[in-house]
Amino acid sequence: MASIAPTPPMGWNSWDCYGTTVTEAEVLANAEFMAERLLPHGWDTVVVDIAWYDPTARAHGYNADAPLTLDDHGRQLPAPNRFPSAADGQGFAPLAARVHALGLKFGVHLLRGIPRLAVQRGLPVLGTSWTARDAADLDSACAWNPDNHGLDHDHPAAQAYVDSQVAQLASWGVDLLKVDDMLAPYHPREIEALARAIRRSGRDIVLSLSPGTGLSTAHAPHLAAHAQMWRVSDDLWDRWPDVHAQFTRMARWAPHQRPGAWADADMLPLGRIGIRAERGEDRQSRLTADEQRTLLTLWVMSRSPLMMGGDLPTSDPAVIELLATPAVGHVLRCSTGNGELLREPLGDGADAGEVIVWGARSPADDTRYTAVFWTGDRARTCRVPLSSVLGHQAAASAWTARDLWDDDADRLGVAAHGDLLLDVPPHGVRWLALTPSGPPPPPPALR
CATH class of the missing domain: 2.60.40.1180 (Golgi alpha-mannosidase II)
Incomplete structure (x- = not known):
């Protein structure tokens, strides 16, 4: 819907700097920096990326058989050792409230499907007589993350689980939901189930889909009908070939950009990244100053969402100046x-x-x-x-x-x-x- 994300979202995402390991204190530090330095220029969203429910999360990979923090209905909860305000079942509600008090929006990441641990435990799906085993498709799984089974959308338990999961996120005050393992391969029934659950939640939540490896513009009508953002490539890092490859992709997708429906060229690997990330060690972005301007200019001129990947408080001040350049937010929001x-x-x-x-x-x-x-x-x-x-x-x-x-x-x-x-x-x-x-x-x- 064009009323949700009428212009491309602008914000910060924890993935490039903290991978699976970001903590509540680090999220708040970035939110406070954004509110003070970047909110006047249109940057207004803070997103906690993958594995916020894993108390044993580590840099450079995922944990097999991780002891995920789940509620009694198989839904992920923030790990209290990393997010102390989530204790006693409060979830992300306290953190979201603090982010909202700064004038910002709050987003989280989910992986396609239902936790394997919920299936193993036979946890009930909220409000039904079914269990997580009824909702799961044991033959469907993410190729690069071991946490979840897919969902069996031929069984009504699957939609019931997604509805309960999204309803809980909405009750916490989530404004953006980034869902991974959705587009490569393309999972139309998963996309539709999530869009349906968001409508049923009664809250306006931006739906962002990843990753877009090999994504075709033939999917554009379906995507625009059900989501507000979708990635058009695999993860992009601080390498010139990664940036250069986006010229062709964004030229292909630019004619499809419209209010409420944005092709996403991926996060901005700028500033201080790799602190505890999936790839590389702690560093300032290896892109040259000119390459950084090229990246930002291409993203803005193609009207891609802008999600800063570097840790804002410890990034090179020159990068913050780039992000705060008046033309960045203005041209992104207002050009045609x-x-x-x-x-x-x-x-x-x-x-x-x-x-x-x-x-x-x-x-x-x-x-x-x-x-x-x-x-x-x-x-x-x-x-x-x-x-x-x-x-x-x-x-x-x-x-x-x-x-x-x-x-x-x-x-x-x-x-x-x-x-x-x-x-x-x-x-x-x-x-x-x-x-x-x-x-x-x-x-x-x-x-």
Whole structure:
């Protein structure tokens, strides 16, 4: 529904920095930082990622036969040794209340299915005569996590379990639900069951689906009817090839972006990541400063949700400045007509790369947003015909270009019928707002 997530969500997710191990204190530290430094710029959601119910969670992997914290009906509860406010069956309600008091939204992660431990114990499904064994599909399981069985949606116990699980999350005050192992392979009945349970819960909850390895745009109508966010790739980390691969994916998905239905290019592996994560050791992001700007610009111009993956309080201050750049939240929320306009291979050998141009416009005035990316390993001066960015009629006017990453930079006058001539760093971007600077001059005389 467009009333839920009318613009792409912006927030923080614990996965890239803490993996399965995040604690209540770390969640609150990030929430407080966000409320103070980033909320004015649109960042408003805090998400606790996977395994918050595992008291033995560790970095760099998952635990087989983990002693998951469950209630009497097989539903996950926060592990009290990591989330002390969850003691005595309070769940995430106290933590969610503290996040809400900061003016933020609260999200959690779930894995597709029902806990194996609930099935082993034969726990009853709330409000029914069935047990977890009736709801489970023992032949369906996640390939990379051992916690759950799938659900047997031919048995009504499956929907009853999902309804009870989502109802409990809603009662805690959850605003976003990220559900994993949903799209690769694609599980349409799971998606529909979750959407149905959210409607029945009576709470507006953003449904985010992962991971999107090999996801086709043929699924777009079904996804848009049942979820608000869906990943279009496997996990993305702080490697240039991961960022580069998203150009093609987001060009494919950009025409499908609309209010309440957002293709997600994955979390932002920026700032301090790997603290106790799945991959790599404690580090500041290995992406260069130019690659970080490229990543953020592509995500914004393609209107992907933005979920910061680095620990906010201990990230490089330069990264926080990037996130707080006014154009990031504004263009993400307000632009229209977003899409790739041009992709041209140039050079050869060590000088080879692609010029990739994205465009969008402001619905409020005549402003056009233009991102000129260069994927090569060496800097290049890129010449882009104004008509390729604006169309031949608009290009007949004189325009002024403002650098969106550096608001103090000199404004660049662009002659009518001219070109954009921009110095772009390796793996970098020039991100511009183009505004008309005068009436259209007469067209050039014919010769």
